[in-house]
Amino acid sequence: MTIQHTPPFDVPEVPHLDRLPLEDLMRLAHEATRSLTRRLASTASLHELSPAPRPEEAAADWGAMLPTDGGKTTAGETHPTPLAATEGAASFTLPVLHHALESVARSIAAAQMSLARHTSEVFEVPATRSRLLGLPEGKTAFRDTADYLRGMLRIDTSEAKRRLRHADVLCASRVLTGEALPPQLPELSAAVHAGTLDRAAIDHVRGTVAEARRIATRAEADPEVVERLITEGEATMVDQGQAMEPAMLRRVCHHWLRWFEAAVDPDGTEPTDLDAPREQGLVYKGRRNGFHHWLLAANDAQHETLRTVAEAANNPRARQGHEEAPEAEEVPPAGGAAGPVDESAGNGPSANGPADTALDPRSRHQRSLDGLIACLSAGLSVADSKALPWTGGTRPQVAVTIDYRTLLGDLVTAGAASAEDLAGFESSATFTGSVHPQLIRTLACDADILPVVLGAEGQVLDVGRAQRLFPARLRQAIAARDGGCAAPGCSIPAPWCDVHHVQYWERGGPTSVDNGVLLCNHHHHAVHAGAWEIEMDSGRPWFIPAPYLDPQQRLRRNRYWRR
Template sequence: MSETLSLAPQQELWQLSARELAVLLREEMVRWWRQEARLHRIIAHLDNGGARNLGYTSVTGLVADIARCSGPEVKKLVKRALVTNPSHSIDGTEIPAAAPLAGDAAREGEISPEHVDKIVRVLEKIPATTPVEDREFAERSLVELARKAGTSQISKLGKEILGHLDPDGPEPRDTPDPTRALHFHQRKDGSAKFDGYLDPISAAKTLALLDPLAQSQPNDPSDDPLRRGRAERYGDAFMEMVALAASHPESPNRSGGRADLIVTIPLADLKAELGKACLDMVTDITASEARILACDCKIIPMMLDGKGQPLEVGRAKRLVTDAIRYILAVRDKGCAFPNCSRSPRHCEAHHVVAWAHGGLTEVGNLVLLCAHHHRLLHRSDWTLRMVNELPEFTPPEFIDPWRRSRSNRHTAQPRAA
């Protein structure tokens, strides 16, 4: 039976013997492991739609903002949470955890977070064709050893298990033919799924454009790889590349300038952020998404009859003119969101008081925001106001209970255009 020790209120650490301190350290470590396991459960619940309800595209970004931390430790914490706890499908069906036994042991305080990492690393290397009972036996063996051994012994047993379950190792990859192909399937909701491959030269040219756009900005804690996964970062980078190409004077779109999208929505729905809008006459989007597009777009007035047929179409007018955009670039020097360092050419103009609510399209009511922070501001409880003609942001209560305002401290530093 293990010895327990409680530190009396009047006792100080220096009054304890080395043996008593060691026992106390063990108790505190177990308590710490159990507390992290509780964090895992909270994070897993937030991953089941909670983070998106708060305006975040991933639970990792939410955890990083709440913890005011960035780096591999946050990513490891979220990964532990998701592999040791069940998740739920769209219809609410529970999906079992990838490492349920490791999760149970962690909640009991029997194994440390580092033990969980080692166990998961082995489980991830087990071939998908392995029978379920063999996989369960492997996890059970690793967890039982972890209850009484160090992490290095977990790695040794993992190698033995993998040598037994997968003696030939992973199959070599087939190299695709040096050709270019792009396949896409557009779904009913208007989204599209892409697949394809590029020859080495084309791949090098494409990645030379995508890689810089997908990397986090220097000295920018708000834009690190933890807030967006690799696939999401490259998806955003691809859209930035499309936006840059569309804004080129020789771009082959209808207007010869920025690409035009046709969004139709009743003005009342746009103001209330209720109902749906129609994108390019085909795809339904939410009124909230339409407001994001309405921040920086061309407005084409169109008069419809009672049956929705167009009677008269006015001339296109861009809300944010080039002159206004130049002034914003000089004032904000890029994305105005706290700690973001995206340059002006990667930003969109955002109305502080929404245009649909009567907000004027003038410098005092506009700020530059990168696409990521523009979406976050529209979809979350972050708020924005102008103070002394400069943008000031207030975080949600779950990030800062005192809701202390913040501004971008990097705006005084020169940025590339």
């Protein structure tokens, strides 16, 4: 299938554009888009549009005014106009303008994707990276291409990764010999570069094809048959994607994928150990309505462990804190024999026991979670456990930070808090962030408390005598000050960080709180590679970027963990 894009209205041909230097072409495009933005910002632009065609009969189908083919194409056909516009200048209507502008935006997105691909190839070769990007040939301040795009373009990491994902399958690539390889999904690539598919539609088709390949690999299907089916399926999905919105295309892709699975693996295949890394795991889904949501996919052995904990917490005959109790004789409910009880609501007699409902109003789900948390808390409290790795000489543990007055409740009993009180207020957990002080007071009832004196600016004033290496208490004190990786913009939590000597030890720097800073592995190596210099001011670390990051080398510090 070949896609030949015809714009929704007549555009004067400018044959010399393809021969313009890239810099001149970029300036021209930039000025054109700026001019277009200014024109469309004014309501006067509506006076330049033609009236939309109206049906001659009152009973005419107004749905006919919408594009029926969308940019639908088949082999050998010319791409039709987004709307069935009339000939001549009178065809430039508001709907046509919408479609034209959308096509321009999609074409720009395709150009951004292609440029991200080129940048990725440049970034991987140290010499080329230094020549074209101005970055050091060794360790840089950026982890990878996505991190570079995020920092330089000020875009979200997910957007940078999305461009690179699309480029992997939609752009041509080169092997080590220099030979050019066509895009992995040629039909989808042609539609994208023609500006006829939304980015969400690209995700649907790309993800569906990728899942189809995984299904075929698992089923050990004939490669030739698989490639033929995927090629036909790609053409079908691209064709449909140019005629419908992404939400409907997602349903089409799902339907095709189920058909493909039935065709290549009619009997189904039980998941193997190779599937576990992809399907199995624990995923944090974010916070909604005051609660943190997790998604869990476990194998049979893991499920049995979890179920054992949940059932123990919900066993109506269990008596927490007592030795084994004699079983009570079951008494059928009044009116007949005992029957099945629906425990889905979590408040039935079998959930708490008839006599315990008033004493324990928790639902079944709440008791299951409480039982699981109790087991995890007990495991973390075992100092000699080898099941979890230690970090910096400290076993895994729930770490919270609170200022002394808030811990004692002085700010509550004193009435209205002053500005000075609020400036020194601190109540946070390592991974959750700000939490209510009452939660920390509850945890403090059964916790190891490290006394660290914090000044009004949050700097550590006293932690006891210093030692040559960073011991656990010094590390905890620095974590209380920094919260996590202290590099600007980094959100890596404290347990995953190293303690770095601001003034290097080999250059006479002491091992002390004032000379220590938390850095994640990436930023630790980046600092040693010269991407950042660190200065301590009032007990807080400040970072000076290398000239290639910021020619003005303005002081920065992490605002994610601490104000």
